[in-house]
Amino acid sequence: MxxxxxxxxxxxxxxxxxxxxxxxxxxxxxxxxxxxPQDYEINLDVNNRGGVYYEIFVRAFADSTQSLDGIGDFRGVEEKIPYLQDLGVEGVWLMPIMESSSYHGYNVDNYYAVERDYGTMEHFESMMAAFDAANIDVILDLVINHTGNMVEYFKKSAAYVTGRDRSPENERYADWYTWKDYNPGPGTSTQGTYRQFENTGYYYLANFDGAMPDLNLDNPEVREEILNIAKFWLDKGVHGFRLDATLWFYENNTRKNIEFLRWFCEEVKKMHPEAYIVGETWTGDALVAEYYESGIDSQFWFGGAEVNGYFHSAALNNNGKLIAQQIVNYDKQIKRFNPNALNSAFLSNHDNNRSGGYAAFDRDEGKQKLAASMYLLTPGVPFIYYGEEIGLKGSGRDENKRLPMIWQEAHTTHETTPVRGSDYQMRYQVNKGAHDLLEEPFSLTNHYRKVISIRNEYPGFRRADVEVFDTGIVPFAGLRFIEPSFPNGEIIVIHNVGLETRTIDIDPSYVIIEEINTEQLRPILENGSLTLERNSTVILTKGS
Ligand SMILES: [Ca+2]
Ligand SMILES: [Ca+2]
Ligand SMILES: [Ca+2]
Incomplete structure (x- = not known):
């Protein structure tokens, strides 16, 4: 140690x-x-919940001691709640937990049942009660662009449309999907992709996969059912939803998608005014910003994420000035559409190559820590992908992006079995688990705890406005966060994104209130001169 x-x-x-x-x-x-310093100084006494969320793939997260079959489950998640509490997260996003025939669950076959591999509804409820006791909110992945092809609605719709069973019960579902009695040919991003239904002359809209037929969201009964589903889970204590595939509700029809999102968010908030909704609008900044007009709380910031995103690029190019500008520009861009917009910055999710393998992070763990400091200290609600805090890797096939969480190098008891189809070369995987890294001062995991603890101490980050704070040099990212709860109404965050220690001149009335000393050397601020090690961060405010 x-x-x-x-x-x-x-x-x-x-x-x-x-x-x-x-x-x-x-x-x-x-x-x-x-x-x-001998370790990150982490203040766990103040926990105002700064808004950091943690994405969990239940199948890969933790295998419970009561069901050691290599498949992660609700009881496994429940057993790890103390870990999540210690990490300091305010909420978790559970990837789909409804019954499905696939390993990932994005084709839901029963919206009112839990995936049997994960346990029973009683296990789910027990987990929810434990999260509630730990003061951690849970949001569910809600897949409503499409259903699974084994769901009752689709089976009945197909039976009616193809003429196999024209009962009134089936007729009710005929228009729940979009059918053609001819082959519409290859789809485009605005027409959508149609698939042949079995060996019939009928084709149904299914943009992603034959097992994922798109719902007809113009049908009032479909909309009513979506609200029934939302209510069912809100009544079980979930705090909101992550909406899958928002661009595809109406194939890249921005006006209609915004209208649908507005309808959904308003209806959910009527049931549960505090519900939190975050959308997967996987596109460029300008279009994501436009979708905020719907009144949706949050959307993921794909521009910042992935190997070519702003955060990794900043770390790779040692350019702090640019990333500060990008954070500020995007915040202004989204707030033009909705002043209450909450940006959800992240590094990678279950659809992306894991950030642990990105060049700058793989070469230098300090850069990975720096990126975490940068994205976790943006306004809004940042999202950590499970395993990111231990440097977990995985790239290529989707299955590789969803590999087992590692808890302890010496004990694999809670570790799950990689899903079938993954072909990641495990010799490249990290060895140490979360519990090993918690024991090491200045480990990546403790770094995440440190940064999250700062957000929890200054929850104003969530709603803060942000401006560029000019540091005068390219390697430093300077940001001024303005929020009434901050000391004197503002705090300054400076990250050293460069490769070496640098000193800048600074208004002598600033004092250091927090430091994230990844290099284990403290920043120095005296007589209007600030010295900051590489990969490190300092938080300043005006002295009284
Ligand atoms: Ca299990
Ligand atoms: Ca299943
Ligand atoms: Ca659709």
Whole structure:
């Protein structure tokens, strides 16, 4: 535990004794040694919930001791709630937990039942009660662009349309999907993709996959059913939803999609005014911003995510000035459409190559920490993908992006079995698990705890406005966050995105209130001069 520290302590002793060479200098060095931090200073006493969410794939997260079959389950998640509480997250997003024939669950076959691999409804409810006791909100992945092809609605719709069974019960569902009695040919992004129904002359709209028929969202009964489903889960205590595939509700028809989102959000808030809704609008900044006109709380910021996104690019190019500008520009862009818009920054999710393998992060864990500091300290509601906090890797096929969480190198008890179809070369995977890394000061996991603890101490980050704070140099990302709850109404965040320690001139009335010293060396602020190590962050406010 003290390996890093004693090395650093020794280094400072050698440097200082090298300067003076007398025994007095050595004792002086000893006193300086005490100023070298031994761990991240994490204040767990203040927990206002700063809005950080954590995405969980139940199948890969934790196998419970009561059902050790290699498949993650609700009881496994429940057993790990103390870990999530310690990490400091305010909420979790559970990837689909409704009954499905696929391993991922994005083709729902029964919206009112839980996936049997994950346990029973009683297990789900027990997990929800435990989350509630831990003061962690749960949002569910809600897939309403399409259903599974085994869901009753689709079976009945198909039976009616194809003439196999024209009962009035089936007729009710005929128009729940979009059917053609001819082959419409290859689809486009605005016409949608049609698939042949079995060996019939009928074709149904299914943009993603034959097992995922698109619902006809213009049908009032479909909309009523969607609200019944939402109510069913809200009544079970979930706090909101992550909406899948918002661009595809009406194939890339922005006006109609915004109208639908507005309708859904308004109806859900009538049932549950505090519900939190975040949309997967997987496209460029300008169009995502436009969708905020719907009144949706949040949308994921895909521009910031993935290997070519702003956060990794900043880390790769050592450019702090640019990322600060990008954060500010995007925040202004979305708030033009809705002043209450909450940006959801993230590095990667279950559809992306995992951030742990991105070049800059793979080469230098310090860069990965830096990226976490940068994206977790943006306005809105940032999302961590499970395993990101241990540097978990996985890329290529979707199955590889959803590999088992690693809990402990020496004990694989709670570890799940990789899903069939994954072909990730496990020799590239990290070895240490979350519980190992919690024991190591300055580990990646403790870094996440540190950054989240700052958000929890200053929950104003969620609603803050943000401006560029000019540091005068390209490697520093300077951001001014303005929010009434902050000391003197504003705090300044400066990240050193560059490769070396830099010193800048700064208004001498600023004082340091928080430091994220990834290099285990404290920032120095004296006489209007700020020195910050690479990959490190300092938070300042005006002294009184
Ligand atoms: Ca299990
Ligand atoms: Ca299943
Ligand atoms: Ca659709």
């Amino acid at each position: 003290r390996v890093h520290l004693s090395k650093l302590g020794l280094l400072s002793i050698l440097l200082l004794s090298g300067c003076g060479g007398s025994s007095d200098d050595v004792s002086q060095a000893d006193s300086i040694d005490l100023n070298i």
